[in-house]
Amino acid sequence: MANSPIFTIDGLKANVEGKEILKGLSLEVKGGEVHAIMGPNGTGKSTLASALMGHPKYEVTEGSATLDGEDLLEMAVDERARAGLFLAMQYPSEITGVTNADFLRSAINVRRGEGNEISLIKFIRQMEAKMKQLEMNPEFMHRYLNEGFSGGEKKRNEILQMLLLEPKIVILDEIDSGLDIDALRIVAEGVNAMRSEERGFLIITHYQRLLNYVKPDFVHVMMQGRIVKSGGPELAERLEAEGYDWVKAELGIVDETVGQDEEEFKIPMNTTAPKY
Numbered sequence: 001m002a003n004s005p006i007f008t009i010d011g012l013k014a015n016v017e018g019k020e021i022l023k024g025l026s027l028e029v030k031g032g033e034v035h036a037i038m039g040p041n042g043t044g045k046s047t048l049a050s051a052l053m054g055h056p057k058y059e060v061t062e063g064s065a066t067l068d069g070e071d072l073l074e075m076a077v078d079e080r081a082r083a084g085l086f087l088a089m090q091y092p093s094e095i096t097g098v099t100n101a102d103f104l105r106s107a108i109n110v111r112r113g114e115g116n117e118i119s120l121i122k123f124i125r126q127m128e129a130k131m132k133q134l135e136m137n138p139e140f141m142h143r144y145l146n147e148g149f150s151g152g153e154k155k156r157n158e159i160l161q162m163l164l165l166e167p168k169i170v171i172l173d174e175i176d177s178g179l180d181i182d183a184l185r186i187v188a189e190g191v192n193a194m195r196s197e198e199r200g201f202l203i204i205t206h207y208q209r210l211l212n213y214v215k216p217d218f219v220h221v222m223m224q225g226r227i228v229k230s231g232g233p234e235l236a237e238r239l240e241a242e243g244y245d246w247v248k249a250e251l252g253i254v255d256e257t258v259g260q261d262e263e264e265f266k267i268p269m270n271t272t273a274p275k276y
């Protein structure tokens with residue numbers, strides 16, 4: 001339904017290897033909205049993506065996440081994907097022995113459900129059309145998933161998956177990293193083509209440049225495992241111009257990262273080892 005919340009995160013806390021990384025994060029995404037989550041490295045952005053997708057290493061300890069009113073955290077990873085959650089990963093995995101085409105067709109069929117599988121002809125037509133849209137070489141269809149792909153090719157391949165799977169909630173984790181300006185524009189056009197009242201986006205990014213092409217409705221700054229500031233597109237522009245220091249100063253944050261061992265900080269980073 002247009003403009004009702006499709007995705008709600010409330011007070012989410014998560015641990016990685018016993019350390020608390022997400023410290024109570026809340027966010028609501030309505031149909032048609034694009035939310036950007038920006039923040040320096042090590043502030044928990046990828047942890048948020050992994051915890052939402054159900055990566056077994058990330059243990060949710062408190063809070064809730066619902067997709068179309070259904071409890072996401074109760075679902076297994078494949079059920080989350082079936083329900084319409086999609087994550088384009090910051091570091092996509094290479095899977096030898098599984099061709100890109102086989103992987104995509106299986107993923108589409110799982111999403112469509114039993115008895116509603118896509119015909120081979122229709123699948124090939126769709127895949128060819130979307131690859132053309134992303135200016136991908138057709139030979140990537142028959143290559144093993146991400147194997148030997150450059151950073152930029154992996155990112156385009158993640159967007160290809162998004163286009164074919166037609167998710168309800170799209171999480172893009174640093175999709176802009178490793179992309180040259182032409183690839184960035186192509187990826188952004190792919191995202192813009194998918195914007196609709198039935199779909200919401202969470203665009204996680206360190207830099208503002210992708211947001212020149214994909215205009216967000218809301219911009220959130222993440223530090224210390226939570227959202228510390230929210231605004232409109234002008235917030236991203238200010239971060240681009242001035243960096244993150246003014247946010248830290250405004251909020252009295254000294255160290256924006258999360259989950260580092262306190263011990264590590266007792267040793268200044270710039271000291272050289274003593275010579276004996």
Ligand SMILES: Nc1ncnc2c1ncn2[C@@H]1O[C@H](COP(=O)(O)OP(=O)(O)O)[C@@H](O)[C@H]1O
Pocket residue numbers: 016017021039040041042043044045046047048057258259260
């Ligand atoms: N799989 C993991 N194993 C151990 N530590 C992790 C793992 N994932 C994240 N962390 C830790 O959580 C903190 C936040 O990392 P991350 O979520 O990747 O931040 P960001 O994406 O904002 O750069 C870091 O201290 C990182 O080392």
Ligand SMILES: [Mg+2]
Pocket residue numbers: 045046047090174
């Ligand atoms: Mg990250």
